Amino acid sequence: MNKIETLSPETETLPVTQIIANFAVAPIDRDAAADAAQIARLSLLDWIAVAVAGRDEPVAKIVRDLVGGDGGTPEASVIGHDANLPARAAALSNGATSHALDYDDTHFIYLGHPTVAVMPAALALAEKLGSTGPAFLDAALVGLETACRIGEWLGRGHYQHGFHQTATSGSFGAAAAASRLLGLDAERTCHALGIAATKASGLKSQFGTMGKPYHAGLAAANGVEAALLAKAGIVSRPDGLECEQGFSLTHAGEQDNTSLAMGELGRKYVFTEVQHKFHACCHGTHAPVEALISARDDHGVSPADIESVELTVNPRFLRVCNIEQPATGLEAKFSFRLTAAMALSGYDTSALATFSAENCHEPSLVALRDKVSVVTDSGLSESVAQIRIDRRSNEAVVIRHDICDPMPVAVREAKVRAKAAALLGQDRAERCWLRTQDLGTAGEPVNLRELAEL
C-alpha cells in the first residue's frame, strides 16, 4: 500500500479499511483541514472541561480505581489520579470520565460522541511517546474524522440494530489516531484497524447505566491497544471492516455506501459538523432552550409578562426528556418544561449546579414551568424546535431553532469558552484555552496534566 496525499476518486473504490489506513498515515492537506483543526482544538478544551467536571462521578471513580489498582508504568496523565499510568489504562479511565456527564460533543452523522473516544487515546499515547503538540493534534484530527466517517459508513442501520457508535466507530477512530502517532505505515494501520474490528463493542441497551460512559473508555483503550499490537507485528485481518464476517457484515452495517461515506476523505472534514453541548441537560431540550434564550435576549421576553409557552418538538422526545414535574437534578435535565423555565428566567443552563433538586422546587421556576406545554409535530426534524410565547403586554413571539444550523467558528469558540468557564472557572478555562491554541506550534511533548492543570 502506498501513502497518498489525499484520496483520488479512484482510490475511493478501495476497500474501506485501506481507504482509512491511507488517510490515517498521509500528510494532511492544511487548507482543507483548517476549520476542522480549529474545531478540534475547541473540542479539546471542551473535553478537558467536561472531563474535569465529571471526575467525581461514580463511574469515573470506579474505572479509575480499577486501573489505579493495577498501576504500572507511568506513561500518561489520568484525570482525578495523582500518578500517571500506562497509556491503555489512562485511555480507559479518561474516556469513561469524560463521558460521565454526557456533556461532551455529539456528531449527528457519526451518530456518536467523537471526542470522548478519540481524544483520550490520542492524548495518552502522545504522552507515552513524547509526541509534540502538532503531531498530537494531527493524530487527533485524523482519528476524529475517521470515527465520523466510519460511523456514517456503518450507518443508521448499525445504530438502530443496537450498537453504540461512540464505542464501535469510536474504536476505529482511536485506532487511526494511535496508528498515526506510532508512525505505522498503511499496511500496519490496516492490522490495527483489523484488531479494532474484532475488539470493538458497545450496546445501546446500556444507555441510562454507567455502561454508556464506560464505552467511551473502551473505545479509547481499544484504539491504543490495537495500534500498539500492530506496531509489535500482530497479524490480524487487514480487511477487517469490510471482509466476509468482518465488522460491518456482522454488526448490521449499511452496505454499498463506501463511496458516499468516504467521499472526499482528506479534502473535506465532516468532523466540522460536530455539535458541542452548551447546556448541561439532555440534548433533546437544547433546541427549545436555544429558542427561548433568543426570545429572552433578542426579543425582550420577561417571565412576568408571559401568559403561556408552547414548545413544539419531534414526538420522539416525549419518551426522552418530557418529565413534567421533575424533583431531582437528574430529572431536571430531562424536563422540557423546567429547562424552558430556567432558560426564560436567565439561569445558566451551561452550569451543572443549575440542575439541582432545589431548583426543581424553586417557586418562581415552578410557576413558570406550569405555563409551559409541549406539543409534537412529526414533521419537525429531531434537531429542530419551535416555541410560541403568548404575552400579556405584546404580540406573541414565535421562534424556530435548529441546533444543526451552521455556526461560524468564532461564535462556536465563544460559546465553548463560556462553557469551559462555567465548568472550570473563568481563569483556568482561559489558561487552558491559550494552551490548546499553543499546541499547534509547540515543540514540547504534550502533557495533559499541564494542559488541564490537573
Added chain:
Amino acid sequence: MNKIETLSPETETLPVTQIIANFAVAPIDRDAAADAAQIARLSLLDWIAVAVAGRDEPVAKIVRDLVGGDGGTPEASVIGHDANLPARAAALSNGATSHALDYDDTHFIYLGHPTVAVMPAALALAEKLGSTGPAFLDAALVGLETACRIGEWLGRGHYQHGFHQTATSGSFGAAAAASRLLGLDAERTCHALGIAATKASGLKSQFGTMGKPYHAGLAAANGVEAALLAKAGIVSRPDGLECEQGFSLTHAGEQDNTSLAMGELGRKYVFTEVQHKFHACCHGTHAPVEALISARDDHGVSPADIESVELTVNPRFLRVCNIEQPATGLEAKFSFRLTAAMALSGYDTSALATFSAENCHEPSLVALRDKVSVVTDSGLSESVAQIRIDRRSNEAVVIRHDICDPMPVAVREAKVRAKAAALLGQDRAERCWLRTQDLGTAGEPVNLRELAEL
C-alpha cells in the same frame, strides 16, 4: 434475587442473565458435578501443557510484551514472563498464549474453546485474591459450564453469523468464574454479566490470523474486568444478555431456546462433553487419525502391506484440512493425507515437532501419503470419519470413528496425561498432574507459577 441450590423447573423460566447469575453464586451439587470437576482438572493440566508449549509463539510474545511493558501490581503469574502482573493483564496474556497453538480443548455444543477463555481468568483472579484450590476449581467449573451453556443458548446462528464463541460466550464464562471468586451476590453478578454483554466481541473472520488466539485472552480479561467493576459497584444492564438491544438480539443469538440451553443447570454439566485434542493438527483430521491408529494398533495394519487408503469425511472439511501435498509444518497440520500417513507409520501426532517441513518430505511418509485418497459423504456428521484400508496380504479394514463418542474419564485421563508428557516432558507432566489433583483439597492459595513450574 435469592441464592438457590440448583435450578428448579420454575426458575428455568427466569431471564437467562439471572439464571446464570444464580448458578454462578450457588453452592455446587457435588454429586452432579463429580465427573465435570474431574474433567475440569484434566482441562487444567491440558491447558498448562498447551500454554507452556505455546509460550514462544509470535502472538504470545506480542501480547505478553504489551502487558509486560505496562507492568503494574504483581498479582498473578504470566506464562513466559518472570514478573507477575495485574490479574487483568495476566488473563489477557495467558489466554492468548494458551490458544496460540490451537491445541486446547473444544466443546462442540458451545462451539468454542472453553478452557482458554475461562481458566486464565479464574487463575489470575484466584492468585490476586489468594483463593484456595477448592474455591478456584469451583469457580473454574462454574465458568466453564457457563461458557458452554451460553454458547448453546446463543446457538449455531450466532456462530454462522460470524461470531467466535470462544471470545463471546467465553467472556460470560470468565465473568461467571470471576464473579464467584469475588464472592459477588447474584444481583452483582448480573451487573458483571451486563458489562461482559457490552464488552464481548470476537469475529470468525480472524481465523487464520493471530486475532484468533488473542480472542481467548480478550474473553479472559473481559471476565476479570467485568467482575471487578461489578464488585466496585458499577451499574450496567442486569439483563444484558436477553434485553432489547442486549447481547443476543444484537449478535444473532438464537431466540426462545432458554429452557433448552439452561435445562438442568447445576444438576447436569454439559461441560463434560468437552473434547481434548490429542493430535497437534486440525481438529478435522482427528477422526480419521483415530481410526487409522486403531487400524495400526488393533488390526495390525503395517505400512508395507498397504495398497490404498480411503478416508471418508464430511464435505465441509475439503476446504479446511485437505492440503494434498503439504510443504511446511503448518500445512502438514491441515493435510488429511499426510496426517494419515503419519498415524499409520506410528509417528507421535500429539507432539508438535512431528508437524515439520522435514516430515513433509520424508520419502516413506510421502510414498504412503500418495496411497491415501479423500472422499466425502454429506451424511457423515462432522465428528465422524470412516477409513478403508486395502491390503496386499489380507482383507480390507474398515473402521468408523466418532470423536464425540463418550469416553470413560479414566481413558480420557490417560490420554491427557500422555499429551501433557509429550508437551512438557514425562516428569514435569506427572508432577503437574499430581498438583492439579491436590488442588481439590489444598488450603493454600493457588499459584500458577508453582502449579506449572513456570
